[in-house]
Amino acid sequence: MTKEVKVRFAPSPTGYLHVGGARTALFNWLYARKYGGKFLLRIEDTDQERSSAEALQAILDGLKWLGLDWDEEMIFQSKRVELYRRYCQNLLQEGKAYYCYCSPERLEEKRRQAQKEKRPWKYDGTCRALSDKERERLERDGIPRVIRFRVPEGKTIFQDLVHGEVVFENDTIGDFVILRSDGHPVYQMAAVVDDALTGISLVLRGDDHLSNTPKQLMLYEALGFSAPRFAHVPQILGPDRKRLSKRHGAKSLTEYKMEGYLPEAVVNFLALLGWSPGDNREKMTIDELIDAFSIEGISKKSAIFDERKLEWLNGQYLRERSSKDLFKDVVETLRTHGLLGEEIDDQSRERVLTTIDLLKERVRKLTDFVDLGSYFFQDPVAYEEKGKRKHWADPAVAVRLQAVADELSNLDGFAVDEIEKAVRNLAGRLKIGAGELIHPIRLALSGRTFGPGLFELMEVLGKETVVRRLRKAIDYVKAQKEPNDISVKAS
């Protein structure tokens, strides 16, 4: 009988969902979707202290944003404590586990001592063979107890689907706790019981669990469960080659969303981190990913998250979406940055749409619409220094801009072609190249030395705004004249 394909993502709600976790979830999801299996979501909240509702919400939001939907009901380990306890009792009865009364303080002391003497530390088995009498005494004294698993002798060998055969000598592993003194199970126990009971066929998870696998395998064996297969995906490292953590900029998915990344770009990028379709494809749709995904394509090497490549990919996705498609996201971004109010009439709707069209080719993140396009919505608050030096240094600038303003004011219509013709004609009459007008005008209108085609920009802004900004610039140039001369002398 072939086992049903069933995988799971099992985060613990102790922090936000970062790219490493998200990628693990994605791989599991892709695997399930590819083979028509199930993708389960299990919340590992057996640690009461560290689990929080906010973290859970962040994880759920992240999965939802990426479009990773799960099958069946979400499993909360905190609601299954009785179950784990029962299995611990079974092990106890069969002599495969035992009560341990060692205090955490005492153990910590021993551990430190071992470290000082450079001896490898593992639990020394103090309580491994307590007599009934001793145990009764400790019980009578009310000493807190945990349940420890009795690690059997021998070796634990398994075939990891990405690493191949992995061998552990059991005696390098100390008897480990499976049930805490507060009656809550420890990760290893809860994970094994759940994976076994829910019929997980493949445990696909981070490399950091590779060393935990022998412990879990021993538990499967002791509990009489058949073990699933394992595949350990390399981890995602920070730029310093260290494990991802808040310290060196491991960002949550929420942050990527806030920064203007599209979920499809993030999914695509994450999929390519530690996995490859085998050919050299880079940009892949979700369906292509599902189709191409395979465990064989998973690399063994840990990877560093390269945000610049994600930016590029995001730009690709941004570019292929129509302005209409992008509208909602862009509006939201503009709003959070105060460039747009709640109310949007037809006119500003049109304006946003055109803005998107003009900016789309030069944008990599949604937030670039703000950074690169604020002047579509408000007069520039400053002029680029470089621009002033380059395009406004000529003493004739004020006069020329004035001429432009006059010329444009007299225009009947204000369409791209008319504007362009007017500006170029004026340049001709002034006997200067069109660039001599174009660049100073751009600076006046946007405060920038670069941007979309100037004539398109002018049409979007409208005659009134264009003329207003030109006049402002003229005033500015004139005002700068004298103070500038003085400051040159002074410095």
Place this chain on the structure above:
RNA sequence: GACCCCGUCGUCCAGUCGGUCAGGACACCAGUCUUUCAAGCUGGUAACGGGGGUUCAAAUCCCCUCGGGGUCACCA
């Protein structure tokens, strides 16, 4: 420290059974286009951690070494 995993351009990936000018992408540089910036197009710089073997031939197989990471919790 013990144990486990990993090691191809700066970064992410290709490289089936040993034979490739070691390939693609991001980034970078140059050219092209253009009113600017992007985008696009064309081209370029750039890697098998090191040392030994085996072999006619090694990124690919073996050994050693160095480097990086992970696990050794009443965290997950």
